[in-house]
Amino acid sequence: MKHSTKLQAFFKAAIVLTIIIAGTHVINSSASNAVNQAARTNKSVESKNVLQPVRDASLGDNGVLSPESVAEASVFSNINALQETENDICAEAWHAVIQSPPDWLQTPVYAEQLKTEVPYALLAGQLIKNGVVDASECTNDGLLFNGNADACGLDKAISAVITWQNQFDNAILDAARNNRVPAVLLKKLFAQETQFWPGTSWQIWEYGIGQATSFGLDPLFQYYPEYYQTICPSVFSQSTCQGGYASLSSDNQALLRGYFALHYLNADCETCQAGIDLTVVTSSIDVFAKLLVANCHQINQIMLNLTKDPGGKSSSYEDLWRYTLANYNAGAGCLSDAITPLVTKDKKINWDNVANQLINLGYQCAASIDYVFGIAR
Numbered sequence: 001m002k003h004s005t006k007l008q009a010f011f012k013a014a015i016v017l018t019i020i021i022a023g024t025h026v027i028n029s030s031a032s033n034a035v036n037q038a039a040r041t042n043k044s045v046e047s048k049n050v051l052q053p054v055r056d057a058s059l060g061d062n063g064v065l066s067p068e069s070v071a072e073a074s075v076f077s078n079i080n081a082l083q084e085t086e087n088d089i090c091a092e093a094w095h096a097v098i099q100s101p102p103d104w105l106q107t108p109v110y111a112e113q114l115k116t117e118v119p120y121a122l123l124a125g126q127l128i129k130n131g132v133v134d135a136s137e138c139t140n141d142g143l144l145f146n147g148n149a150d151a152c153g154l155d156k157a158i159s160a161v162i163t164w165q166n167q168f169d170n171a172i173l174d175a176a177r178n179n180r181v182p183a184v185l186l187k188k189l190f191a192q193e194t195q196f197w198p199g200t201s202w203q204i205w206e207y208g209i210g211q212a213t214s215f216g217l218d219p220l221f222q223y224y225p226e227y228y229q230t231i232c233p234s235v236f237s238q239s240t241c242q243g244g245y246a247s248l249s250s251d252n253q254a255l256l257r258g259y260f261a262l263h264y265l266n267a268d269c270e271t272c273q274a275g276i277d278l279t280v281v282t283s284s285i286d287v288f289a290k291l292l293v294a295n296c297h298q299i300n301q302i303m304l305n306l307t308k309d310p311g312g313k314s315s316s317y318e319d320l321w322r323y324t325l326a327n328y329n330a331g332a333g334c335l336s337d338a339i340t341p342l343v344t345k346d347k348k349i350n351w352d353n354v355a356n357q358l359i360n361l362g363y364q365c366a367a368s369i370d371y372v373f374g375i376a377r
Contacts, residue, residue: 089180090296094303094320096312104376105321107176107183111169114187117162120195124149124157127164130274133157165196168209171282175289181296185321186289188375189328198267198281208265209281210288214257216328219294220287221245221256227290228256235259296324302336306343319351322376326358326368334358334365 088105091098108114125148127133128141135142135149135156142153149157169187176183190196190209198209206213221228222245232241235256236248245253265284269277299320303311311320327335338357342349351372358365 087180088182088317089293090300090321090324091312091317092180093297093300094311094315094317096310096315096317096320098317101182102318102376104184104188105182105318108173111173114169114172114183115166116187116191118165118191119154119158120161120165120191121148121154123164123195123197124154124161126197126199127157127160127274128153130276132164132274133160165191167278168196168282168285171285175286178286179289179293181289181292182321185375186285186292189288189292189325192371192374198276198284200266200268205261207261208267208284208288210284210291212261212265212288212291214254214261215331216291217257217260218253219298220260220291221253223294223297224290227260231256231260234263292324292328295328296320298332299323299327299335302332302339303349306336306339307349314349316350318376319349319354322351322372323354325372325375326354329371330358330365330368334361334368337361338365 088098090096121144124133125143128135128143128149129147133153133156135153138150138152138156140150142149142156144150154161168190172187172190173183175181176186193211194209196209200207201211204213225244228245229241232245236252240248240252245256248256264287265280267277267280267284269275269280272278300311303309303314307314311323315323323335323339335354338354338361339349341347341357342353347353355369355372358369
């Protein structure tokens with residue numbers, strides 16, 4: 001990288017520092033390290049889609065559903081028309097049997113069947129704040145102190161809220177089919193994470209419509225080496241990239257993940273309508289589908305490490321997806337630490353028992369229980 005002036009050098013150094021902070025702002029337990037190291041040796045999942053670079057990304061609220069929004073979560077229409085539920089790639093990895101899966105683990109035939117009409121207060125607030133909706137007739141422009149829409153603001157924004165939350169349905173269905181994960185699950189994950197508002201949360205360094213953290217991207221590079229091969233030469237020399245992701249130092253891994261988050265998931269765009277680059281959002285949906293696959297394989301690796309058998313030998317298909325969601329939210333350390341005592345004490349490995357163990361592990365791990373409930377219902 002050439003530096004033509006000292007000022008340019010200063011700004012580039014500042015960007016690198018930002019990426020390092022984004023890449024290393026995580027909580028990583030020793031159990032997570034052990035699981036991740038073992039996972040690196042696991043066979044990579046084949047990808048049907050080659051990553052295509054998107055625009056350069058320029059250098060509140062985490063978007064979790066409010067209890068009110070969770071209570072009002074809509075039923076997906078005509079979901080009984082399915083698209084090869086038995087084709088689930090994670091069920092295949094787990095050796096799990098699929099028997100009458102619930103709505104949240106299904107994939108419809110048509111994108112229209114993913115339509116929802118949930119009155120998301122956070123999404124409404126963002127649409128008002130970013131000029132998509134005019135709520136000037138409401139007190140304080142229809143906004144609460146936390147940025148969510150109040151009753152008046154939500155009333156003004158409801159049409160735009162419904163349109164916004166369904167504009168990604170085609171991309172969600174395509175990503176679900178291409179990666180062989182349940183489409184309803186993928187959409188509900190986005191609802192839980194951001195209410196479909198993909199702006200970056202700079203306070204906790206979460207990116208995109210699925211709010212990936214830098215460390216949360218680690219499984220992506222473990223299970224999809226083509227992502228590593230695409231991104232690494234943009235950050236490091238060819239010689240540095242030759243050994244693969246696992247051969248990089250922890251600092252270089254963090255730099256790589258930070259670069260990926262900023263350039264491929266960060267949809268913030270000052271010159272775009274509503275401040276969001278919808279092209280980036282649409283492109284990133286396939287990435288989040290792959291992150292689900294990577295996380296379900298990480299769960300399988302935990303089960304293999306602890307029980308010597310794939311996950312389906314000791315847990316149900318539905319519960320394995322619950323573990324996967326908890327893993328996505330809280331990390332492999334929490335799940336490994338929650339499942340280990342069940343194995344050592346010869347207790348059943350099911351969601352109720354795993355959830356009880358997550359409670360014992362403290363807030364960071366226990367918070368994933370509500371997260372899972374918001375999706376798996």
